[in-house]
Amino acid sequence: MSSQETPSQVSNFIAQIIDEDIKSGKTSQLVTRFPPEPNGYLHIGHAKSICVNFGLAEQFGGVCNLRFDDTNPSKEEQEFVDAIKADVRWLGFEWNDEVRYASDYFDQFYDWAQHLIREGKAYVCDLSPEQTSDYRGDYNTLGKPSPYRGRSVEENLDLLERMKNGEFEDGAKVLRAKIDMTSPNMILRDPVMYRILRQSHHQTGDKWNIYPTYDFAHGQEDAIEGVTHSICTMEFADHKPLYEWFLDNLPVPAKPAQYEFGRLNLSYTLTSKRKLKQLVDDNVVSGWDDPRMPTISGLRRRGFSAHAIRSFCNALPVAKAGGVVDVAQFESAVRDDLDKSAPRAMCVLDPVKLIVTNFGGLNQVNINTADVNEFIRVDPKTKKKVLYRIATEKAKAIIKYREEHGLFESIDDLVNVSGIAETLVEKNRDVLVLNDPKEILSAPAHPKIDLGERQLPFTAELYIDRADFSEDSTLSRKKFKRLVLGEYVRLRGAYVIKADDVIKDDAGEIVEIKASLVPGTVGENPPEGMKPRGVIHWVSATEGRQATVRVYDRLFNHPAPESKDENGESDFMQHLNHESFRQLDNCWVEPGLASAAPESGFQFEREGYFVADRYDHCSDKPVFNMTSGLRDTWANK
RNA sequence: UGGGGUGUAGCCAAGCGGUAAGGCAGCGGGUUUUGAUCCCGUCACGCGCAGGUUCGAAUCCUGCCACCCCAGCCA
Numbered sequence: 001m002s003s004q005e006t007p008s009q010v011s012n013f014i015a016q017i018i019d020e021d022i023k024s025g026k027t028s029q030l031v032t033r034f035p036p037e038p039n040g041y042l043h044i045g046h047a048k049s050i051c052v053n054f055g056l057a058e059q060f061g062g063v064c065n066l067r068f069d070d071t072n073p074s075k076e077e078q079e080f081v082d083a084i085k086a087d088v089r090w091l092g093f094e095w096n097d098e099v100r101y102a103s104d105y106f107d108q109f110y111d112w113a114q115h116l117i118r119e120g121k122a123y124v125c126d127l128s129p130e131q132t133s134d135y136r137g138d139y140n141t142l143g144k145p146s147p148y149r150g151r152s153v154e155e156n157l158d159l160l161e162r163m164k165n166g167e168f169e170d171g172a173k174v175l176r177a178k179i180d181m182t183s184p185n186m187i188l189r190d191p192v193m194y195r196i197l198r199q200s201h202h203q204t205g206d207k208w209n210i211y212p213t214y215d216f217a218h219g220q221e222d223a224i225e226g227v228t229h230s231i232c233t234m235e236f237a238d239h240k241p242l243y244e245w246f247l248d249n250l251p252v253p254a255k256p257a258q259y260e261f262g263r264l265n266l267s268y269t270l271t272s273k274r275k276l277k278q279l280v281d282d283n284v285v286s287g288w289d290d291p292r293m294p295t296i297s298g299l300r301r302r303g304f305s306a307h308a309i310r311s312f313c314n315a316l317p318v319a320k321a322g323g324v325v326d327v328a329q330f331e332s333a334v335r336d337d338l339d340k341s342a343p344r345a346m347c348v349l350d351p352v353k354l355i356v357t358n359f360g361g362l363n364q365v366n367i368n369t370a371d372v373n374e375f376i377r378v379d380p381k382t383k384k385k386v387l388y389r390i391a392t393e394k395a396k397a398i399i400k401y402r403e404e405h406g407l408f409e410s411i412d413d414l415v416n417v418s419g420i421a422e423t424l425v426e427k428n429r430d431v432l433v434l435n436d437p438k439e440i441l442s443a444p445a446h447p448k449i450d451l452g453e454r455q456l457p458f459t460a461e462l463y464i465d466r467a468d469f470s471e472d473s474t475l476s477r478k479k480f481k482r483l484v485l486g487e488y489v490r491l492r493g494a495y496v497i498k499a500d501d502v503i504k505d506d507a508g509e510i511v512e513i514k515a516s517l518v519p520g521t522v523g524e525n526p527p528e529g530m531k532p533r534g535v536i537h538w539v540s541a542t543e544g545r546q547a548t549v550r551v552y553d554r555l556f557n558h559p560a561p562e563s564k565d566e567n568g569e570s571d572f573m574q575h576l577n578h579e580s581f582r583q584l585d586n587c588w589v590e591p592g593l594a595s596a597a598p599e600s601g602f603q604f605e606r607e608g609y610f611v612a613d614r615y616d617h618c619s620d621k622p623v624f625n626m627t628s629g630l631r632d633t634w635a636n637k
Numbered sequence: 638u639g640g641g642g643u644g645u646a647g648c649c650a651a652g653c654g655g656u657a658a659g660g661c662a663g664c665g666g667g668u669u670u671u672g673a674u675c676c677c678g679u680c681a682c683g684c685g686c687a688g689g690u691u692c693g694a695a696u697c698c699u700g701c702c703a704c705c706c707c708a709g710c711c712a
Contacts, residue, residue, distance in 0.1 A: 195710035634672040
């Protein structure tokens with residue numbers, strides 16, 4: 001990992017604390033942990049936490065555990081634990097030893113619960129959830145002690161045992177810590193330690209009928225694992241006194257310390273697992289890994305590299321204030337990374353045909369005899385009858401066009417000037433054989449980095465993007481740096497061409513552009529007076545490959561999709577961008593792209609960054625997802 | 638309303654009593670066979686507000702204001 005990706009300095013307040021703890025000898029080896037609950041997929045917010053925890057461990061020569069905080073089986077699934085492990089690995093992190101589970105420690109927690117009962121610091125409470133809430137009071141009202149608060153140690157022990165054995169209904173009883181019903185910190189008003197949940201667990205099966213709460217588990221998990229610095233987000237700040245209360249009242253092997261930092265929020269992005277799950281369940285998106293999802297697997301499928309995600313997270317300071325980072329900053333990190341690593345290629349998203357009428361890139365004859373048509377023409381010069389054999393409809397059309405425009409003066413001319421034909425002699429007759437000639441041009445895969453060369457077949461029949469052509473010659477050169485009727489433009493990596501004519505259908509739609517190339521302009525500037533307006537991309541219509549391109553936009557058209565409306569309701573579904581996905585099925589890519597490996601990323605020049613779809617791309621049917629557009633300072637002007 | 642947290646440019650922020658880093662976005666210019674990249678320049682007489690301490694305050698003190706989190710048997 002490069003130094004750019006990992007914060008190297010004592011760059012934030014947590015790193016400062018760790019640095020001091022190490023210098024003072026309080027901490028000998030740093031141990032951190034990333035503790036997700038397996039109740040959904042990891043998203044960009046988790047990526048920040050992963051980078052902080054693993055990053056700090058790496059920075060200070062410590063280790064970071066991956067631990068599933070699986071204390072609530074009603075929300076958890078094995079699918080999520082598998083996905084989380086895969087995502088952490090994909091991000092490029094290696095956890096310490098084996099994966100751990102809170103459920104590994106359930107027996108120990110139970111012993112500790114009994115310990116607290118014996119100490120008179122915990123009791124079984126029969127209040128219903130509603131009653132519990134009433135008794136707890138509110139911000140302005142002190143709580144009242146539960147009528148069950150005074151139960152004897154023996155009774156509590158017995159009741160807890162019977163809760164464990166499944167003798168009571170879900171919700172009938174809980175085990176509570178006896179702390180302070182009048183604390184100004186609501187968290188300390190006799191918090192629940194165990195609840196009855198007669199449900200099987202993805203790790204422990206049917207062994208347990210009671211499960212510990214987060215509060216009764218987290219600090220002890222950290223202590224058991226020897227975690228030295230337990231880093232979490234700000235919303236747990238109120239829990240810190242409770243975290244410490246359990247550690248102080250239990251015979252734990254170590255005393256970890258909790259530190260909090262501000263959660264990462266991104267504009268135009270949802271980072272609530274519950275709401276993301278709703279998008280999946282309501283089929284708003286195709287799944288947790290839909291390319292519009294802010295999940296790690298969604299970003300991956302979208303083409304965001306692990307490296308880009310890491311540098312984005314590491315560039316964000318670890319601070320207490322929790323602001324909203326502009327998605328533009330994330331996109332910028334992604335472009336920055338992809339610009340430096342992605343091979344360049346050409347793809348025409350909205351094709352219009354362009355015929356280069358004077359293309360002379362003749363090479364070998366390559367005819368499928370089934371395509372050959374024969375017909376007789378009179379040589380205009382010698383008045384001799386000649387048998388033409390025309391290979392394809394396209395070639396035939398070119399001949400016809402040139403005849404109509406008086407571009408042929410003789411057979412020789414047809415052969416030499418058009419360059420798209422070859423003369424053969426057969427049984428004393430001149431036989432003209434046309435094929436689709438091509439010239440193989442070579443272009444670097446990257447303008448600055450040596451990523452090798454790619455082969456670009458240039459042919460008489462090309463596709464260019466509809467938006468790259470205009471008939472309006474009054475457009476200024478500054479405003480329209482593309483192809484204009486009667487003017488010159490450079491085909492990227494190939495010739496300078498001039499648009500001579502357009503052919504339209506009955507509806508007035510342009511179906512074909514006739515153009516002529518300026519010979520000798522591959523890698524060379526054209527003669528004086530033929531200055532191209534700009535550079536456009538192209539793909540050979542005969543050698544290129546048809547492809548599907550999926551274009552994505554942000555899922556929400558509101559900068560804060562979770563924000564509340566005037567009624568105090570948060571209806572993020574209202575802010576859905578219904579044009580967040582478009583599938584283009586008639587795109588054309590340069591031939592080499594068909595064999596791209598799934599998940600390989602490219603910059604389609606002048607368009608943006610794209611990735612071969614992880615699941616759907618294959619060489620028979622290329623499928624690319626748009627990762628991001630190129631920075632466009634012109635569109636705004 | 639009780640408790641906890643946070644306020645520095647459009648956004649994220651550094652700053653730890655010595656005279657406002659950096660990134661994103663923007664703006665102006667240069668290079669360019671990608672309207673990209675790259676390069677140069679520009680962008681807070683000001684640090685939520687009001688007082689106070691000090692030779693000196695974004696940093697310390699007092700008061701006020703705004704926003705976020707907490708009243709799950711979720712994490």
